[in-house]
Amino acid sequence: MRSLNVGFTYDAKTDYELLPGDAQDKYAEFDFEETLVEIEDSIKSAGHKIERVGHVKTLLRKLMSGEKWDIIFNIAEGIKGRNRESQVPLVLELFGIPYVCSDALTMGATLDKVVAKSIVSSAGVLTPKFLKIEKISQLSPKKFNLKYPVIIKPSEEGTSKGIESDSLARDFKHVKKRTQWLIEKYNQPALIEEFIIGSEFTVAVIENDPPNVLPPVRIDIQGKSYLGEEFYTYARVENDDIGYICPAKMPKSLEKKLKIMALASYKALGIKDVGRVDIRVNKKGVPYFLECNPLPNLGKGDIFPLVANAAGFSYEEAICKIFNSALKRYNLS
Numbered sequence: 574m575r576s577l578n579v580g581f582t583y584d585a586k587t588d589y590e591l592l593p594g595d596a597q598d599k600y601a602e603f604d605f606e607e608t609l610v611e612i613e614d615s616i617k618s619a620g621h622k623i624e625r626v627g628h629v630k631t632l633l634r635k636l637m638s639g640e641k642w643d644i645i646f647n648i649a650e651g652i653k654g655r656n657r658e659s660q661v662p663l664v665l666e667l668f669g670i671p672y673v674c675s676d677a678l679t680m681g682a683t684l685d686k687v688v689a690k691s692i693v694s695s696a697g698v699l700t701p702k703f704l705k706i707e708k709i710s711q712l713s714p715k716k717f718n719l720k721y722p723v724i725i726k727p728s729e730e731g732t733s734k735g736i737e738s739d740s741l742a743r744d745f746k747h748v749k750k751r752t753q754w755l756i757e758k759y760n761q762p763a764l765i766e767e768f769i770i771g772s773e774f775t776v777a778v779i780e781n782d783p784p785n786v787l788p789p790v791r792i793d794i795q796g797k798s799y800l801g802e803e804f805y806t807y808a809r810v811e812n813d814d815i816g817y818i819c820p821a822k823m824p825k826s827l828e829k830k831l832k833i834m835a836l837a838s839y840k841a842l843g844i845k846d847v848g849r850v851d852i853r854v855n856k857k858g859v860p861y862f863l864e865c866n867p868l869p870n871l872g873k874g875d876i877f878p879l880v881a882n883a884a885g886f887s888y889e890e891a892i893c894k895i896f897n898s899a900l901k902r903y904n905l906s
Contacts, residue, residue, distance in 0.1 A: 580642035608872030615892035776835035791821035
């Protein structure tokens, strides 16, 4: 394969600073410098050149000045609105430049948890019952038909933004108070869904033809692998409470269910090259789709070194498999 000129689009934590009134988790999805270097080194290991481009505004400036690349490795999260992850793919499509990861439609559909749950549900994937609340007047105790406990989340965020211990509710008064806070704080609809008491897993899928479902990862919180009513919060993502177990001990039948659900979700949402599906499993061993991230954390501090090793290849090879799957889609390999 010839050496390619690869552009690299991303949002780095160091490129932004919080303003007065901003939520502390506003830039939680953005990448650390270490992650950028790890991805760059992986692409270079395959003999390609890689140039940092940065976020969507820098990309636009460079494109308007005439700069070009053979392909873009895109992990940019965007800044504002539920279509923020779609911004870079749309710009690249406008300028006719190939890119790694999913297209704008998939990025928007997956970031909006309500849309994503509706899509996978229509494809036969089980997801917890839920409500979308845009304004607090939509909530009524007489019409509230979800089973307690429920969890209240922002409908258009990732990285557990807006999720705290207070997000779990056991009565309508709590639901109403938390929902109103969330709508006002994050300026977006709230997703209220039935909380699945049990264990949590995440399953990475890479490549396209065919998709490669990697070994499931079991989520550990404070040393416990059976979580019961424990769950991801933004604070736990930022400290050492969260652990990843892979390979994880589980019945073969459960592993099969998790992989089938991850693959079905990946296909239903139209994901390309890489995605990560979060799944909650109840006490009876029934899995429920929570969400899917088409821009998962690709750094060595997250799951990809673990799942790559469990699948029989290195972290660098995993990044190159993701990259090469995009090259194949564009007939560049």
